[in-house]
Amino acid sequence: MEPRVNERMNRDLIRPVSDAEIKKAVKAIKSDSTPGVDGMTGQFFQNFWSIVGPQVTQEVRRFFEDGYLPPDWNYTELCLIPKVPNPNMMKDLRPISLCSVVYKIVSNILCDRLKLVLPHIISPTQGAFVAGRLISDNLLIAHEMIHGLRTNPVCKSDFIAIKTDMSKAYDRVEWDFLESLFLRLGFHQRWVSWIMLCVRSVSNSVLLNGQSFGHFTPQRGIRQGDPLSPFLFILCAEALVHTMEQAERSGSISGMKLAPQCPAVQHLLFADDSFFLCRATLAECAEFLRRLKLYGDSSGQMINFQKSAITFGAGIDPVNRRVLAEFLNIEKEGGDGKYLGLPECFNGSKRELLAFIGENMSKRLRGWFAKKLSYGGKEVLLKSVAMALPVYAMSCFRLTKHHCQKIMSAMASFWWDEDGEKKKIHWISWKKLCISKENGGLGFRDIEDFNQALLAKQAWRLLNDPDSLIARIYKGRYFASSSFMECGKGYRPSYAWRSILFGRELLSKGLIRSVGNGRDTFVWSQQWIMDDCPRRPINKQRDFDVNQRVSSLIGEDGQWDIEKLQYFFPENEVLRIRQIQLGPTEDRDIRAYSANGAYTVKSGYKLATKHKETEEVQSMSLRPGVLELKRRIWKVKTVPKIRSFLWRASSGALAVAERLNTRGLNLDTRCRICLSGSESISHVLFVCSKAQEAWALAGFQDLSHLHTLPLTEALSTCLNMMEDVSLLVTQRRDIPWYLWTIWKNRNSLLYADTQESLLNQVQQASEEARLWHVLNDQQDVHSVLRGLNEETQKWEPHIFGYAKCNLHANWRNASLHSGLAYIIRDQSGNVLHHARDAIIFSPNRFTAELRCLVWALQSMKDLGYQDVIIASDYRDVISAVKKPKEWPLFRAQLQEIRNLHTSFRSVAFETELISSNQIAREIATSVLRDGRLQSYLALGGPAWLHNRILRESI
Incomplete structure (x- = not known):
């Protein structure tokens, strides 16, 4: 294996650790994760970093400087999680390591550095844990290969696919093998020593019923629960990739090509899930087994043949199938099963193959009925959990209208019904509930439009990243002689390809030509x-x-x-x-409706539903005030369930007699409480004697002016009263709770066995409102205090030997000048250089900041700096530099930055707080404020900011 890690990568990996890097690692720890032996959570360290930070920083630095890891940092309790309903063997349990917080800080720092290197050293056939690669890539490629085994005249007669699973993959990794592999890949000895210290210093005990038992020191394996482990495992798997590629180069194991222009695919890996292709001959199968054994003997990995499956080309006769299956010792035949959770191939009814999506949704929703949730709780669950269930499948395949309808029907039933048995009236169609809150709906997702928006993301990835493995396969198979945006379905296309073309229809509506x-x-x-x-x-x-x-x-x-x-x-x-x-880059299509030129599912969905949203707004314009009222409701300061209640009231979605009669129920519409007047929503909330009594008890003596108003105007008046400064603060803030109490009291009088006095209910409503506001005010105070803490943080020193460049662009508008500035300081805060400049025709602040960054890098290059840290308080700019593919609109400037990057020995880009970037901001602001449009560069800092610079360096 040839080294893959170059000198620049190694310099970045082993550079001294900075305070900002440690703080970032702390913030990356899940605040509510299960504590380890130390009994601490990430939240404790995050909230009290000002107290514990200096000591923790010193200890973490000691690890990176001296290679010392205290034994108790890596003492880990194992929590055994069942993998099956009734486990009775150890293999049925998954050991999860509960690592200490301080160890996680070290591990996160190593992970952050390693992530930047992995895309350059991990094979493109590995789809897991590498930035820019998705599980859907492996799935779609495998789907295309299985489709080829069934339909391609050459492939179906000559090839087989083997799906394998590693047994206890993490637990079997040999430490000596891992260390040797790191060295062969070219990692610096110091980096390898850090990694192996984290791996070899582990000691464990086992948690049983909350008690810790035993104490042992493992001799191999990596831990589930350690942030570093997934990356170590895919590096371990590179040995398997290497031996398979050797076999392909020697011709002993062939890769499968779907077309002459397609790259050959011999293997696909996603962590421990492996997918192999080879010719249907005993010779290639024997070589395949030999390579697996070679890898297993070295790494400790073992194939679980009981969970493995073999898929034969459609043209291979039954005799050869039986011979090959027996030779490989694989009994299970694939093709009709699942790979990475979705169907391998659509060779039957799509309705049956994708039925599990709707069934899983219905099953999950039925389980939630027992929770007796409010409408506010239901909204959260539907949007954050239920809608996430089908996203993976919808990102790869187009769902049939039957499946879309089934999913939406299950969600609508959960929204309106109280339990799975008693059906309630669906007052508003699900299509209307899917309209955004801004336009009068509830903002649920229309499944079909959401499906298309997700598939458009796949289409965008083919357009935006033509060098990826999946893009090269699709190009060779379907559009070898044309472009992706112009090609047709092709001959006997797979269902995945037809699904992507469905997404392309939406993508094409929002593209613009970006000029290079x-x-x-x-x-x-x-x-x-x-x-x-x-x-x-x-x-x-x-x-x-x-x-x-x-x-x-x-x-x-x-x-x-x-x-x-x-x-x-x-x-x-x-x-x-x-x-x-x-710029010198080629012209290309980018997304028009996004700030960075990249397609997002959110922008695609908005475009897909634009016509429906417009129609709904036009229909609401026939009912003056309704849309404005609904928009105001979502801004009311109250609990979510009451906001939902107000929205349903404004939409006529409450079960009062008048509304029930519109649904075919022949009821007496008289109010059953006051027996005077028809029971409408307005009557229940404002006119009924009980409603008037409640308002009077709340201190609103005369609301007679609401009795004759339409419901929309009456509710709008209530919201206006909440802003009426002539009322007591407690009165006006409690209004939403009073409306909710009146509705609950009405239901209690009509349907409950026991009734509480109205006075108690009104007092309870006022108390609930008071408590809610107190808690929210406390949260607001904490937010303000955190903000004040950030505002008072000054410039932080950095790594010894590095020059830190703080920069800023002061942008006002596209047609005027923008002021640029940078200031370079050493690790003690002494100013080495500073400069300012003015530019014109920057369409937005982002462009101005990018131009400032290019200017600063060019200046530092000319000044001879080698090890530099670039700091900006504009987070998006730093993000764009680190992930340029996500910002295609600015690819010319980002390419220029990448070119300048190579001029330095080491460059790090950091996001700075505004408070710690004040000097650069002051200099940039002075360009336009004082008319200092001439460019200049000077040694040291500006005299007029000398005292502030001195205070920051202390």
């Missing part, structure tokens, strides 16, 4: 200008060349040719075009 060098964009026929929506530019000339490209408008210096722009376009259009940042 302008060579692949037509000026007059393509949309490359963005206003409210993508459009073509406005032409002020009658005669023009239809085939003219945008590159013809760019000068030799790579910038816009102003004279040509002014010749072809009106002045306003020229200003808009000049804001487009050019």
